[in-house]
Amino acid sequence: MQVKSIELGAKELMDVYYYMRLGRAIEDRLNLLYKGGKLPGAIYLGTGQEAIEVGASYALEPGDVIATTHRDMIAQLPRGLTPREVFSQHYGRITSLTRGKGEDNYQGDLKRGMLASVSMLPNFYPVAAGCSLAFKIRKEKRVAMAYCGEGATSVGDWHETLNIASVQNLPVVFIVINNGYAYSTPVFKEMKVANVADRACAYGIPGIVVDGNNVIECYQEAKKAVERAREGGGPTLIEAKTMRIRGHAGHDPATYVAKEIIDLWTKRDPIVRFENYLAERGLLSEETKQNMINRINNEVEDAVQFAESSPYPDGKEAIEDVYAA
Numbered sequence: 001m002q003v004k005s006i007e008l009g010a011k012e013l014m015d016v017y018y019y020m021r022l023g024r025a026i027e028d029r030l031n032l033l034y035k036g037g038k039l040p041g042a043i044y045l046g047t048g049q050e051a052i053e054v055g056a057s058y059a060l061e062p063g064d065v066i067a068t069t070h071r072d073m074i075a076q077l078p079r080g081l082t083p084r085e086v087f088s089q090h091y092g093r094i095t096s097l098t099r100g101k102g103e104d105n106y107q108g109d110l111k112r113g114m115l116a117s118v119s120m121l122p123n124f125y126p127v128a129a130g131c132s133l134a135f136k137i138r139k140e141k142r143v144a145m146a147y148c149g150e151g152a153t154s155v156g157d158w159h160e161t162l163n164i165a166s167v168q169n170l171p172v173v174f175i176v177i178n179n180g181y182a183y184s185t186p187v188f189k190e191m192k193v194a195n196v197a198d199r200a201c202a203y204g205i206p207g208i209v210v211d212g213n214n215v216i217e218c219y220q221e222a223k224k225a226v227e228r229a230r231e232g233g234g235p236t237l238i239e240a241k242t243m244r245i246r247g248h249a250g251h252d253p254a255t256y257v258a259k260e261i262i263d264l265w266t267k268r269d270p271i272v273r274f275e276n277y278l279a280e281r282g283l284l285s286e287e288t289k290q291n292m293i294n295r296i297n298n299e300v301e302d303a304v305q306f307a308e309s310s311p312y313p314d315g316k317e318a319i320e321d322v323y324a325a
């Protein structure tokens with residue numbers, strides 16, 4: 001299999017830029033629709049986290065698997081999630097991946113290696129480890145990647161998963177997006193360690209801190225971890241330091257965060273930083289940027305129209321594809 005290089009070429013860099021901007025545009029629109037009372041459910045946005053969302057996910061290859069949370073829709077875009085699927089999901093329409101069941105970003109598609117997330121955190125960590133155990137037993141050179149926030153690392157499942165993944169030397173990469181808050185609880189009230197990555201040494205695996213607003217760094221560290229896992233080197237824990245610059249969910253104005261903190265992180269906007277990086281390398285002119293924005297705006301507009309004009313599921317759908325123990 002031809003895997004991506006650690007140094008991305010011009011086309012790949014522009015792909016990364018596209019996914020970051022597409023993610024931001026989708027979320028901006030979801031926010032407007034939510035505030036306008038158009039969406040039946042909740043929204044959990046990852047605005048400000050685009051660098052780690054896209055950077056880590058882009059490091060995966062077609063046969064790999066990603067397990068994200070309800071905040072990580074943007075990480076599913078490089079796996080092939082489309083704007084039409086996103087808006088159909090939020091509108092609860094038959095055209096969504098869950099065929100109108102669930103809400104928010106609880107969507108997945110095994111054919112594209114996207115596990116559907118569940119609300120309980122971090123319940124997809126053990127599932128990702130289970131996938132990677134299957135890959136190992138079948139001697140397939142595939143990798144699983146699991147995402148969660150720093151708050152979820154206080155739950156027992158998280159620690160048990162890291163331990164078993166380490167002991168079994170599983171091909172799995174653990175991404176922790178440390179965005180400063182678990183709902184309204186700041187990090188210093190969540191844990192006494194300076195870095196979530198410091199916890200990796202308790203399990204005998206590498207723990208790496210990355211600048212979560214620098215997409216190149218996020219990609220490169222994830223890529224090294226993914227390929228190490230693929231070659232039998234076992235799991236890695238990557239902690240991305242970043243900040244969600246919106247509230248925990250659509251209803252939350254995040255008044256518990258000082259304005260200065262939001263301002264500081266807004267200045268570190270990962271998309272603007274990446275635009276500067278691309279411009280310095282002669283890859284992004286004002287015209288290219290405007291073309292990209294226009295293309296994305298059209299895609300988002302098309303997706304909203306598509307979702308709004310799609311039917312709701314028939315009643316019989318309620319008992320299709322569901323499982324009750």
Ligand SMILES: Cc1ncc(C[n+]2csc(CCOP(=O)(O)OP(=O)(O)O)c2C)c(N)n1
Pocket residue numbers: 071119120121122148149150151152153155179181182183248
């Ligand atoms: C086991 C469990 N307990 C509580 C919740 C309620 N809850 C949903 S999101 C959240 C905060 C999670 O914070 P973090 O893991 O840092 O992720 P973030 O929301 O910042 O992306 C909580 C407590 C949950 N979903 N699962």
